[in-house]
Amino acid sequence: MSIIKVDTIQNATGENLVFNNKNLLINGAMNVWQRSTSATASSTGYKTVDRFQYSQNGSGAYTQSQSTDVPSGQGFGYSMKMDVTTANASPAAGNYSMFMQKMEGQNLQHLLKGTSSAKKLTLSFWVKSNKTGTYIARFSDEDNSRTIAKSYTISSASTWEKKEITFEGDTTGALDNDNAESLTIQFWLSAGTSYTSGTLATSWETSDNANVAPGITNLLDSTSNEWYITGIQLETGSDATDFEFEPYETTLNKCLRYHYEVGTISYEGPGGLQTDGGYGTLCMRYNIAFPVPMRNNPTPEHGTFTLNRRSGGGGSVMSWITATNTNTKNNIWTLSTTRAYAQWGQYNQRGAGEAMQGTFPDVYFDSEL
Numbered sequence: 306m307s308i309i310k311v312d313t314i315q316n317a318t319g320e321n322l323v324f325n326n327k328n329l330l331i332n333g334a335m336n337v338w339q340r341s342t343s344a345t346a347s348s349t350g351y352k353t354v355d356r357f358q359y360s361q362n363g364s365g366a367y368t369q370s371q372s373t374d375v376p377s378g379q380g381f382g383y384s385m386k387m388d389v390t391t392a393n394a395s396p397a398a399g400n401y402s403m404f405m406q407k408m409e410g411q412n413l414q415h416l417l418k419g420t421s422s423a424k425k426l427t428l429s430f431w432v433k434s435n436k437t438g439t440y441i442a443r444f445s446d447e448d449n450s451r452t453i454a455k456s457y458t459i460s461s462a463s464t465w466e467k468k469e470i471t472f473e474g475d476t477t478g479a480l481d482n483d484n485a486e487s488l489t490i491q492f493w494l495s496a497g498t499s500y501t502s503g504t505l506a507t508s509w510e511t512s513d514n515a516n517v518a519p520g521i522t523n524l525l526d527s528t529s530n531e532w533y534i535t536g537i538q539l540e541t542g543s544d545a546t547d548f549e550f551e552p553y554e555t556t557l558n559k560c561l562r563y564h565y566e567v568g569t570i571s572y573e574g575p576g577g578l579q580t581d582g583g584y585g586t587l588c589m590r591y592n593i594a595f596p597v598p599m600r601n602n603p604t605p606e607h608g609t610f611t612l613n614r615r616s617g618g619g620g621s622v623m624s625w626i627t628a629t630n631t632n633t634k635n636n637i638w639t640l641s642t643t644r645a646y647a648q649w650g651q652y653n654q655r656g657a658g659e660a661m662q663g664t665f666p667d668v669y670f671d672s673e674l
Contacts, residue, residue: 328549329413330406330490331356331559333430333537335371335383339566339669343370346387351673354385355560356406358673363400363497365393365525375535376431376465380550384431384535387494393525400497401518402525404534407674409600410448410480410487416541418446423474428490429545430537432457433465436530438522441493441505442470445512448487449478452512454505456520467536469545475509484600486674490539493517494524494532561597567668595636599672602630605638608666638670 337355344352346359347366359369372386385404393400416424428442436459443454453475457468480487493500496518503515510516524530536548570593629639 326549327538327540327546329408329426329539329541330537332556333535333539334381334548334550334556335385335535336553337557337560338371338383339560339564343368345369345390347391351564351671355564357385358405358407359403360405360491361402363393363397363402364391365389365396365400365402365495366391367402367525372533374433374533376433376467379431379536380548381431381535384433384533387524387532389525389528389530392528393495394523394527396495396497396523396525398497398499400495401500402494402496403491404494405489405491406537407447407486407489409484409674411482411484413480413488414482416474416480418475419449419477419479421476423476424541425471425474425543426539427469427471427542427545428537428539429467429469429548430534431465431467432459432532432534433463434459434524434530434532435463436522436524436527436532437462439520440524441491441496441518441521442468443491443493443506443517444472445489445491446475446478446480446487447489448481450512451475451478451509452506452517453509454517455507456505459522465533471543473508477509492534493521495526496521496523558597561595562600563671563673565595565599565603565670567593567670570665570668593638593668593670595638595670598636599670600674601672603670603672605668605670607668 332355335354338353339355340351341353345366346352346369347361349358349360351358352369353371366389367387368390370386370388372384373382374386375381375384387404416426426444432440439456439458441454441456443452445452453472455470455472457470459466500514500517501519501521503513503519505519506513506516524532538545538548540546630637
């Protein structure tokens, strides 16, 4: 038996091929949906599928949802669907709608951006829409205010099509080596004249809104329109290789760096000490350990905390909950009602120190870019 050892494998143009962790994007197969599998998309924010943000300015609305409509025989289980529910047939100058993913600079240093050896990037994805026409894929360099954009055409209505787009490397403007947003890939779905009146920036240039989306089709012009996407891959080089599938838990752990959906937490314990005038100072705490370190100090969010005496009688609804990083090394956070005051009426004296029960609903921690 012979063993052949090689250091690198190159394509026909002399570029080294990458076989593991080649996709610079996270959750391109649309497998992880921590927040929701369906939501209204009419303003900027993370709505459903992990790591992909929706952004909009102006009127119109979509329902963004998980779909099992996928390209046949390609191995994908889900796609992301944008279904127009409120049309904007005549967008104002500053209107736009897009779908994007933001990337950390420290994960992109190997692109050698800003040097004479800057690497090409190839974007590939599967897309489907009943609205044929021209759409835009754009990179935005947030560190240096630079951009490049390419158009692609949906040729056949309601038919899955694979698109492969190569972008030249940028020899100007190095990306910051940190955990902040450096490079963003955007999929433009509609735009007003502020973004279409110039010439499409098919080579890297200083960002100019007018050159972002000339020639774009308006997906928002009818409530009959819908747009699907899956299998998004971004890799170095000028060739689009087969999509890199990975185990679900691998993708989930990557997503958890940016968003951790805890859900509802139940509480049962002492209600603290009686103070005065029918009010009790509550000292309830709940520790949360993250499954993976988050990108930076996250923003905690939660619904309204409801508390009642376990033995019945009295009750309070509170929204002022404090979240504190109590153990940075082990990434442990504590939810507490350190400033909460609850009135127990006739149960004041008997309720002092008595067991309480309640819930922290809709708890999540956000560290998105």
